[in-house]
Amino acid sequence: MNWFVFAIFTWLAIGLDEGLADVFQPFGWAVTPSFAHVLLVFVCVWAPSRSAYAAALIIGAAQDFVAAVPAGVETSQDVVVLGPHALGALLGASLIVNLRSVMIKKSLVSMFVLTFFGVTLLEIVVTASLSIRSIYPNGISYPSPSRALLVGLGSAVYSSLLATVLSTPLNALSGLFHFRSPGPSFPSNSRRR
């Protein structure tokens, strides 16, 4: 896999999440689609498993840096918790890598399903991790995990819709990534020379 191209796409995806995602916010809710999650699923569908896991850790860690959380109820400071998104992305990636062998990779329905299940698992891990962390004295402030989980599930659906839209252009650009065949169940295609 070409990691330089992956880095550029990750930079663009997380930057677009920051700059553009509020266009899609319904009724002021925090439910937004994530370009980074779509990229994560796309890489996990095409890349060898270990590359997919490494890519998931990178995207998740980047999201951890972006999503600072309140340091406590009595302070207005936010802190970075490195891990929840990275671990969630890793588990989501492992789920997608295991499911992709029974999916048609270029199908829009496959992209929707894989994104939904992968991002849902990611959101569950994030919510659980931050909930555990908020239990400590002097931990973080995480007042409503149930609401955060609902928003996360909504975002998973939204990201799945975005994934179906972006699936075709991403597949067209997949040659840039120089993915290798992820397994024997996938015969090499015409991109390989």
Place this chain on the structure above:
Amino acid sequence: MSRSHANQSPAALPIAAVLLVITTLAPTALTSWMTAFRGPFMAFLAPVSHPGTWLSRRLRPPVELETPVEQATREQLEAQLYELLQMHARATRENLDLRAMIAQLQSGVPFEDRSSFRQVLASRTGYNARAGLVELRPGALKGVEIGAVALDGSTMQLIGTVTTVGPTTCSVRPITDVNISPSPIEALILPDEPVTPEMLAAAQECSLEPTGAGTLLASVGVDPYADLPVRAGMLVRLNDRAWPGNARMLLIGEVTQVRRTDNPRFVDVIVTPVREPTRLRDVVIRIEDRADGEGGGP
């Protein structure tokens, strides 16, 4: 080079996962140093996210409660009016506070420190809805610090408080975010007109909590046999001592809905910010001037 280097170090992935579990669960005191890297990272993202915000404002223009102004001169006049109303309300509030302080002094209670502030103009470079953070430029190099107050320069509306600061960027948690601290936000409900001491004395107090849908909610006690003291169109201003002194009497929003509840002694008041805090292009950051405060008063 493009080969998967993970194949060369099969232990790297499990080790990374274990380290991430540790950093996820470790107490904040041990991991808070990582926050220092967030500022440079957000600055690295800004070349993509900033044009994105420009595009987002064109794809979906921000909602404003006021009637859209037709002429630039009228907009300027409205901006001046809002600023003067805030200054007037603040001066009136300070006048009342000074009277209270005199009363406190007479009984030996020390004065509250009153420091001045300076303002920095900041532009929005991004917004993370999930984290509830508005990203702004500049940051610490321009003197922005944690706890500073962000407001809309034209309506003098409170936007939120600065929660992380990097060298060239900072993030603001909006008042409409469910994780805003301190919460609830103490406020006064006032008519949409210049404030007088009598109006302040009779103003309805309320405690606002974010609803998670871009609005704030307060449960206000009322007399079930009298007219409602709160109606749509009234303005809500900050009156919370947990916030910096320079934020007092800033506009929080407008009452857009008053709902009866099952309990006839209470009504739910929905407050909507006049300008969407998360979608403004430019905001003003007010920073307390500590040097001036430490210099001592008369």
